[in-house]
Amino acid sequence: MGNNLDALTTVFTEFYYWVTVVFMFLIHVGFCMYEVGASRWRNHLHTLMKNTMLIPLVTITFYFFGWWIYWALPNGPGITGPILWDMGAANTPWSPNMATHLGDRITGVFWAAFLLFSWTAASIVSGSVIERIRSSAFWIHAVLIGSVFWIIDAAWGWHYGGWMVQILGYHDAYASGVIHAIAGGYALGILVVLGPRIGKFAADGTPRDILPHNPWLVTIGLFLIYTGFWGFYAACNVPIIAPSGIDGLITGETWTATNIYLGPTTLGAITFNFLMSLSGGLLMAYVVSKGDPFWTYSGGLAGIITASAGNDLYHPIQAMIIGGIGAYLAFKLHYFVERKFKIDDAVGAVAVHGYAGFIGLVICGFVLWGYPSSPYDGYATVNPLGQFLGAIIMFFVLGFLPAFIVSKIMAGAGVLRIPREVELMGLDFKTLEESEESRENFRQAEKALV
Amino acid sequence: METWAVDLADVGAVYPWQGAEVIMVIVGVVFWLWWHVAQVKGENEEYKADLEKYGSDEQIKKALDTHY
Numbered sequence: 001m002g003n004n005l006d007a008l009t010t011v012f013t014e015f016y017y018w019v020t021v022v023f024m025f026l027i028h029v030g031f032c033m034y035e036v037g038a039s040r041w042r043n044h045l046h047t048l049m050k051n052t053m054l055i056p057l058v059t060i061t062f063y064f065f066g067w068w069i070y071w072a073l074p075n076g077p078g079i080t081g082p083i084l085w086d087m088g089a090a091n092t093p094w095s096p097n098m099a100t101h102l103g104d105r106i107t108g109v110f111w112a113a114f115l116l117f118s119w120t121a122a123s124i125v126s127g128s129v130i131e132r133i134r135s136s137a138f139w140i141h142a143v144l145i146g147s148v149f150w151i152i153d154a155a156w157g158w159h160y161g162g163w164m165v166q167i168l169g170y171h172d173a174y175a176s177g178v179i180h181a182i183a184g185g186y187a188l189g190i191l192v193v194l195g196p197r198i199g200k201f202a203a204d205g206t207p208r209d210i211l212p213h214n215p216w217l218v219t220i221g222l223f224l225i226y227t228g229f230w231g232f233y234a235a236c237n238v239p240i241i242a243p244s245g246i247d248g249l250i251t252g253e254t255w256t257a258t259n260i261y262l263g264p265t266t267l268g269a270i271t272f273n274f275l276m277s278l279s280g281g282l283l284m285a286y287v288v289s290k291g292d293p294f295w296t297y298s299g300g301l302a303g304i305i306t307a308s309a310g311n312d313l314y315h316p317i318q319a320m321i322i323g324g325i326g327a328y329l330a331f332k333l334h335y336f337v338e339r340k341f342k343i344d345d346a347v348g349a350v351a352v353h354g355y356a357g358f359i360g361l362v363i364c365g366f367v368l369w370g371y372p373s374s375p376y377d378g379y380a381t382v383n384p385l386g387q388f389l390g391a392i393i394m395f396f397v398l399g400f401l402p403a404f405i406v407s408k409i410m411a412g413a414g415v416l417r418i419p420r421e422v423e424l425m426g427l428d429f430k431t432l433e434e435s436e437e438s439r440e441n442f443r444q445a446e447k448a449l450v
Numbered sequence: 451m452e453t454w455a456v457d458l459a460d461v462g463a464v465y466p467w468q469g470a471e472v473i474m475v476i477v478g479v480v481f482w483l484w485w486h487v488a489q490v491k492g493e494n495e496e497y498k499a500d501l502e503k504y505g506s507d508e509q510i511k512k513a514l515d516t517h518y
Contacts, residue, residue, distance in 0.1 A: 042517040060482050064475065093478070094471035096463035103462045136490045415490075421505045422497055425513035430500050432517045 009240055010105055016239040017109035023231020024116035026224050028055065031123040034221030035130060037214040038347050042426025043131045044213065050135045054122045057139050058146035062115045063098070066147035067091045070114065073155040080163040113235040114154070117179055120232070122146035124183035125403075127347035129190055132197050132423050137407075137416045144406060145186045149398045153178050157390055160262045160374065164393070168386030169373040173259040174236050174270070174308035176360035177394035184354015185399025187345065193407035194416060196344030198423055207338050210346070215293060222297035226278065229304060233270050233311075236260055248375030261374050265312035273319035277307035280323030288331050298348055299327035302356040306330075309364035309387070313371060322363055326356040354395060361391040 032051050039047040058066075072088030075081035090097045090107070097107045122142035129138060157164035158178040164170035172178050201207055212218050238258045243250045246262045256264040281303015282296060289295035304311075306326020307319040314322070334351035337343050345351065365387025373382050380386060410416035418427065426432070451464050467474065504513065 040518060042513065057482075057485075060478065064479055064482070093475045096468070096471075099463060099471075100465040101463045102458055134493065136486070136493050139486070139489070419497055419501060421501055421510060425500070425504055425510045426517055429504055429513045429517060430496075433504070 013239055014105040014109055017106075017113045017235060020231040020235035021109065021112045021116055024113070024120070024228050024235060027116070027228030027232065028119050028123060030221045030224030030226075030228060031120075031127065032221070033217050033224060035123075035127045035347065037217030037221060038127065038212040039130050040210070040426070041213045042428055042432065044428065045431055046135065046427035047130050050130070050133075050138055051123060051126045053135070053139060054126065054142040054146065055119060057143055058118050058122050059115060061143045061147035062118050062151070063111075064093050064147075066118060066151045067098070067111050067114065068093075069148070069151045070155050070159065073152060074159045074161045074163065076156070076163050080166055114151070116235070117154075117175070117232070118146035118150060121150040121179050121183045121186075124180070124349050124353045125187045125190065128187040128345045128349040129194060130346045131427070132417055133190070133194055134415060134418050137410050140410075141186070141190060141403065141406065144402065145183060145399075149186065149402055150179060150182050153182050153394055153398045157394070158260050160260070160376070164386075164390055165261060165373050166379050168390055169380030169382045170386055170390040171261070171364060171368060171371070171373050171382045172309045172361060172390065173261075173265070173312040174233055176305055176307075176309035176357040176364070177391055180305045180308070180353040180357030181361065181391060181394040182357075182399040184350045184352075184357060185395035186403040188343070188350045188354060189400040189403025189405075190407045191343050191345060191350070192341075192404060193411050196342060197346070198420070200344045201342055205339075205342065207342075207344075212294070219293050219297050222301060225301060226304075229301075230274070233274055234267065237265065237267070237270070238262065246375055249377055250375050258375075259312045263312070263372065263375055269313075270311055272316040273307060273311040273314050274304060276316040277303045277311060277319040277323035279303070280320035281306070281327035284324035285327040285331060288328050295331055295348075298352045299331065302327045302330040302352045305353060305356045306360035306363065308357075309360045310368050313368055318367060322360065322367070325363070326359055329359055330356045354399070358391045358395050361387045361394070 028051075032048060035051050036044050036048045068088045068091050071091045072084050074084065077083045089095060091111075092098065097104045098111070101107075122145050125141060125145055126138065154162075156162045157168075157170045157172055158175070159165070162170070197210060199208060200210060236259065238260070240255055241258055241262070242255050243252060246258070248262065250256075250264065257266055259265050278300050282300040285299015285302070286296045289299065303323025303326055307314060307322040310322075311319055330348070330351040333355045334345065334348050337350070338345070343350070362384070365382060365384035368382040369384060371382045373379050407416055417423075504510070
């Protein structure tokens with residue numbers, strides 16, 4: 001820290017990211033509530049632990065190798081250059097910067113902000129596969145999506161020097177693709193192999209509703225995800241930087257907040273657009289689902305997710321309309337895919353995150369056509385083809401494909417799905433039976449005292 | 451660290467065992483991999499015990515009636 005202004009900027013930035021991390025914790029609280037509420041009573045404890053334990057697993061693996069991937073692989077490698085060993089060196093788990101270091105106040109909080117995105121990516125997948133995946137299998141998938149595949153896509157398309165930004169003009173400011181499309185695609189890749197829950201489809205293929213044991217918990221969970229999403233949005237920004245710090249084409253001396261590509265934006269802009277896209281999604285989802293609470297809340301989320309790629313630059317009314325389109329298509333596509341392909345996505349995660357994220361990227365390519373993707377010279381501008389290819393890379397190449405391959409291997413080894421009898425009796429049956437026995441024993445003991 | 455009588459501008463890492471970072475990483479990775487192995491063993495044992503104790507058709511029907 002060279003002078004007091006530098007010191008203030010550094011400490012402000014440190015505190016800023018720290019606050020975003022605390023906010024983003026609420027996303028995970030929300031996902032846990034949502035997923036537990038959506039499960040049946042006989043599975044709810046295992047469902048809770050399946051989601052909870054991704055926290056430590058993704059955290060430690062993101063520390064061991066995930067963070068290095070982000071800094072070392074923006075070039076592919078081999079597309080725009082080699083592995084960036086020098087950039088990666090400070091972000092290895094044996095680097096002093098990845099520890100208690102009085103000269104580096106930023107690495108820890110910036111790492112944590114990305115880590116919370118990692119949890120979100122894994123948690124999106126978690127909900128869709130409830131009540132029949134082995135926890136052990138899911139946790140390996142959680143490490144893969146949370147500490148490998150999403151962070152590869154971040155290096156490629158969510159880094160100021162990423163090859164997708166340079167060549168495709170890829171723009172995804174608040175992660176329609178780099179978190180949501182990839183996580184939705186990843187979930188679909190597992191679901192295709194995992195198959196539906198027993199009884200989800202009648203013999204003639206008609207889907208049955210498997211009702212959540214606690215709809216109220218589901219909707220409060222989604223409300224908490226909205227709340228945590230504020231932290232997510234803020235964490236996608238660099239809070240304050242001078243043009244000299246960017247070292248790009250911006251002229252003058254005006255300091256600014258930027259998106260992850262170091263392109264200028266403001267917290268005010270993203271606040272307008274977050275709320276308007278949420279509103280567009282809620283309004284449309286309420287109508288299209290005929291007031292169904294689960295889909296109305298999910299539609300609000302789909303609205304934000306669809307507009308997120310360009311919410312640093314959209315007009316708020318554009319954000320609202322785009323949010324509405326995303327919510328409509330997510331709802332329709334969920335039921336179309338369920339009926340047509342017999343995919344049992346227990347919480348609609350593939351639709352709300354995957355399809356909405358994919359569609360959001362494509363829409364962004366048209367609405368922001370010709371906008372600079374970066375403040376640096378020589379980068380492609382935002383364009384529909386680049387965004388479409390980016391969506392394919394996120395959803396299929398880094399999402400669906402690895403999940404499908406790994407799930408096939410797991411299924412072949414018999415370690416993907418729980419035994420049929422356990423699925424029927426419920427994962428929590430033993431615990432629930434023992435709880436009931438304990439209650440009864442105690443009740444009898446108390447009666448004996450009367 | 452032995453004293454805080456320092457110019458903080460000259461201070462970097464302050465954690466103990468500096469120089470042993472790679473060893474600590476190896477210990478961390480071993481702990482992570484051990485956890486997966488232990489968890490899979492525990493999960494298999496849990497399913498086996500559940501099926502032995504509760505896996506009959508009657509028990510499964512009872513489960514569906516009791517804890518749906």
